[in-house]
Amino acid sequence: MRKAALLYNPRSGGSKRRQRELDSALAILRGGGVEADLVPTESPDHAEDETRRAIDSGCDTIFAGGGDGTIHNILQIVVNSPVALAILPMGTANALAHDLRIPLRVPAAAKASLGATARRVAVGLVKFVDLQGNPGTRYFVVTAGVGVDAHLFYKLHTGTKERMGMAAYYAKAWHLWFSYPMTRFEAEYLESGSDAPRSAAVTELMAVRIRNFGGVVQELAPGASLDRDDVRLVFCRTASRLAYLAYVTRGLLRLSTTIRGIELAHSKRVWCRYQSPSNTAQAQRKIYVEADGELLGTLPAEITVVPDALTLLAPPR
Numbered sequence: 134m135r136k137a138a139l140l141y142n143p144r145s146g147g148s149k150r151r152q153r154e155l156d157s158a159l160a161i162l163r164g165g166g167v168e169a170d171l172v173p174t175e176s177p178d179h180a181e182d183e184t185r186r187a188i189d190s191g192c193d194t195i196f197a198g199g200g201d202g203t204i205h206n207i208l209q210i211v212v213n214s215p216v217a218l219a220i221l222p223m224g225t226a227n228a229l230a231h232d233l234r235i236p237l238r239v240p241a242a243a244k245a246s247l248g249a250t251a252r253r254v255a256v257g258l259v260k261f262v263d264l265q266g267n268p269g270t271r272y273f274v275v276t277a278g279v280g281v282d283a284h285l286f287y288k289l290h291t292g293t294k295e296r297m298g299m300a301a302y303y304a305k306a307w308h309l310w311f312s313y314p315m316t317r318f319e320a321e322y323l324e325s326g327s328d329a330p331r332s333a334a335v336t337e338l339m340a341v342r343i344r345n346f347g348g349v350v351q352e353l354a355p356g357a358s359l360d361r362d363d364v365r366l367v368f369c370r371t372a373s374r375l376a377y378l379a380y381v382t383r384g385l386l387r388l389s390t391t392i393r394g395i396e397l398a399h400s401k402r403v404w405c406r407y408q409s410p411s412n413t414a415q416a417q418r419k420i421y422v423e424a425d426g427e428l429l430g431t432l433p434a435e436i437t438v439v440p441d442a443l444t445l446l447a448p449p450r
Contacts, residue, residue, distance in 0.1 A: 138187035141198030158243035200224015231347030
């Protein structure tokens with residue numbers, strides 16, 4: 134690492150201490166011989182523009198100072214390039230930082246980056262229909278979801294998230310547990326090592342790339358790993374709210390028990406589409422798609438994996 138840009142979302146994490154922490158991180162990097170600058174970003178589009186500008190100026194490393202949403206925005210530009218993505222955890226969940234075992238204090242994360250190693254990994258790619266009805270494509274590094282979890286991000290307003298942090302996620306998730314209609318959709322997937330597609334009618338599907346999410350539910354998808362060139366699918370054939378609760382409890386208590394109606398598989402490609410409507414109400418009900426905690430759009434969607442696509446700067450394993 135010779136030249137780096139520290140992109141950060143001034144609103145991420147909602148803490149007034151962030152500027153002092155960023156100044157400390159900048160001093161640590163410069164003290165380690167790195168030419169580095171702070172770059173505030175005001176929106177996802179602005180973050181992508183500033184990432185392009187930093188790369189054009191000769192930066193070999195881009196720091197994402199924020200949460201998984203900030204990482205997601207920067208990922209869209211550094212993917213399929215030699216530029217490394219580094220992380221200063223400043224967000225609400227910091228799932229990728231947990232998985233990479235990056236210190237959660239910003240100055241400590243900056244110090245750890247000076248001795249970090251470059252790790253080349255695969256990323257996920259999701260194709261979807263955006264909220265204006267146009268086709269869209271986004272890369273993801275943590276997870277993509279269709280159904281219940283994406284509906285959570287549709288309902289969760291940014292302002293609420295910034296004021297309440299993870300409490301906003303838990304409160305809204307609890308509300309959806311009672312109120313979400315558990316609308317089914319069709320999922321067709323190729324299990325890793327097989328050319329024969331399988332299909333299922335599901336109420337939720339998640340394509341997970343990381344093992345440790347941190348927080349309350351650390352291991353959401355046992356078997357997921359950034360070292361693999363596929364995703365770990367968690368798909369829910371059931372509409373039982375108790376099954377959803379049991380699955381979350383299993384992760385909370387670190388249990389290896391299986392939950393009836395909730396299955397896992399490794400896959401490199403999965404298609405999700407609406408079922409043929411059986412009634413007018415279901416025909417009008419949208420099913421949403423998210424990636425890395427960012428609402429993307431609606432079905433139909435396709436999730437694939439792009440191997441050897443991203444350089445991550447992380448502490449040695």
